[in-house]
Amino acid sequence: MLMRNVFFLSDRTGITAETLGHSLLSQFDGFEWRKHHVSFLNTPAKVAALSERIRQAAVEEGQPPLVFSTLLDPGILAAVRQLNCHLFDFFEAHLGTLESILQRPSARIPGRSHGLGRDVSYFQRIAAIQFALTHDDGISGQLSDADIIVVGISRCGKTPVCVYLALQYGIRAANYPFTPEDMTTKTLPPLLEPLQAKLFGLTLNAERLHTIREERYPGSRYASLEQCQQEINWQNALYRRFAMPYIDSSSMSIEEISAVILDQTKLVRRERNIGLYLR
Amino acid sequence: MLMRNVFFLSDRTGITAETLGHSLLSQFDGFEWRKHHVSFLNTPAKVAALSERIRQAAVEEGQPPLVFSTLLDPGILAAVRQLNCHLFDFFEAHLGTLESILQRPSARIPGRSHGLGRDVSYFQRIAAIQFALTHDDGISGQLSDADIIVVGISRCGKTPVCVYLALQYGIRAANYPFTPEDMTTKTLPPLLEPLQAKLFGLTLNAERLHTIREERYPGSRYASLEQCQQEINWQNALYRRFAMPYIDSSSMSIEEISAVILDQTKLVRRERNIGLYLR
Missing domain, CATH: 3.40.50 (Rossmann fold)
Structure with a gap:
């Protein structure tokens, strides 16, 4: 079994990042995933701590770790993009396409998918x-x-x-x-x-x-x-x-x-x- | 409120497809989503029924509906690609990238992320x-x-x-x-x-x-x-x-x-x- 570090990054609960990341990882056999769940990544101090963990993981493993992200905060996201990692940015991958199909800008506000919101149900x-x-x-x-x-x-x-x-x-x-x-x-x-x-x-x-x-x-x-x-x-x-x-x-x-x-x-x-x- | 039809397609439970789709849709205001959950899409007869629903939705709406998919079966997927819709193929978007990072082919076997599997926990x-x-x-x-x-x-x-x-x-x-x-x-x-x-x-x-x-x-x-x-x-x-x-x-x-x-x-x-x- 090969060990690989995997990070799940989110502004909020991390549920979407984890669900999507786990689905992808489940298709690969022979790996042992060392998972790092980083929810509520919303301050520069937390980003600095994360940065150090990612750096360490890359050193230990001899290669950049996998990072699954549903971050929306532009500042946080920009900082994460600088890190030595393989970044899977789920919103980036699809939001632009969806914006052009719907001909509307998206809100890009964190916490909407699993928050209390205006959810009547x-x-x-x-x-x-x-x-x-x-x-x-x-x-x-x-x-x-x-x-x-x-x-x-x-x-x-x-x-x-x-x-x-x-x-x-x-x-x-x-x-x-x-x-x-x-x-x-x-x-x-x-x-x-x-x-x-x-x-x-x-x-x-x-x-x-x-x-x-x-x-x-x-x-x-x-x-x-x-x-x-x-x-x-x-x-x-x-x-x-x-x-x-x-x-x-x-x-x-x-x-x-x-x-x-x-x-x-x-x-x-x-x-x-x-x-x-x-x- | 604009009404849009949205389909969630999956070989199995549909949990991943719904999580992805809901997260993306939650970023768009002013729409009323008419959701169609199609789990266990695993026979040509089911694909035929889906095809008819997608065709109807496109006619009603005057434009192709949105489709979020975590399908893995190549035959089913090929049939869905022929339909008149905006397809967000989650695995297609990311699995290839992950394969080249991990330098391994993926299993492409449905039901792994939410199945019983070999899950000891x-x-x-x-x-x-x-x-x-x-x-x-x-x-x-x-x-x-x-x-x-x-x-x-x-x-x-x-x-x-x-x-x-x-x-x-x-x-x-x-x-x-x-x-x-x-x-x-x-x-x-x-x-x-x-x-x-x-x-x-x-x-x-x-x-x-x-x-x-x-x-x-x-x-x-x-x-x-x-x-x-x-x-x-x-x-x-x-x-x-x-x-x-x-x-x-x-x-x-x-x-x-x-x-x-x-x-x-x-x-x-x-x-x-x-x-x-x-x-």
Whole structure:
């Protein structure tokens, strides 16, 4: 593994610089990335400290480090351009093109993409997070207020997916864990029956579930491969019987599961950015 | 407000394409963006449907729509290039440059930046989310296991910040709400005393807190401007008395508050991407 220093520079949170930089780096194998996150790079003193770190990295590594930037402050940016580094300036690369297409100058004001701004949907995201928390593994609460109800047996990933749907997309996601009692019948749990249109199932393979449960309750009957397989069989049969949409999350991340749910259900996001969203 | 159609295209989740596009669009005022999110664009049939939507958008708008893409599949990408649109091809713009700097070909495999991959820290993120949920407004639980304890009076934003720290950075963040009883003294709550090094305070201005609380309990004493001001005075005095790090979240988003906390505390992230992280 080759070690390379990578810097993520931003006037504000650094979320955009990191997301874009990580996407690019993930396409290269055989490297160990030593990451330096430099958010709120907004004073000459901070630039001086950065400059020293970049200089050191270049000396250690014998070559200029990679720098991913979403800086907008012209003074800071000019200073960074003087440093001995490979600079990927994401705004520079695209803003000019966009200005000529839109025939408007851009604002070039930092903090717009992840700030509070004039974002009317911000409170809806907060409300959605609160909703996910109060309806986590919650039989109580008003399930009928949910945009979606993520269902599944214990430990198949319902909670993080609901939290992510809330945080990223402002979607009010409740989750319902199938109970041992539910599994004694072939029908939907009574609570879910009137809400069938909102249900989305998660499943996974028995080996994976076994591994996850073992981590929590090693050696338990609950975590045994046999018990896992039994519950999964019951659950998948239920999904098919009621023609419910569901996905196998065995090899998917929270982000991917959430994106698939959004894609399949056509749920409308409560967008974090201003703008009418029409699917 | 001018209406413009914008498409976000991706082989997988679309997170990177949306982050890039939103960041750029946020720099232009006076537009209403009609957003089309097209994730999992991975079959000729889907491309055909997209092609029709782009054609319609161009007709409605009288000009080609904007398209932000992180597509990697060469066949899909070639088809998209034929469409009547302004294409921002994120990988095309940067991957070649990075290949020549790193002197390696890139993998060009979709789904690497937000997939499960070989990501060892993935389970730590899941565990961190679980931790945030079980330590939400929680006096119970093992606070000493927390990486950080976010403190503050009711409704000043502790919960969403803790959830975000967990989801985005894999940080185990607990939160502790100051109680009316806490506010009868000038000392730290007994539970927090041994954990002083882990505390991070949130505060906000009274008007903002009043608005937030009114939404939940309109007309209550709890939501009154006077009560809000009183609690904030007590809280800010406590922060100063114990020289605690704290921030005013009045005009900050969850993302910004979290980024500031990370920046100020130098907490180490449990990274979602492979790679050694050394601050």
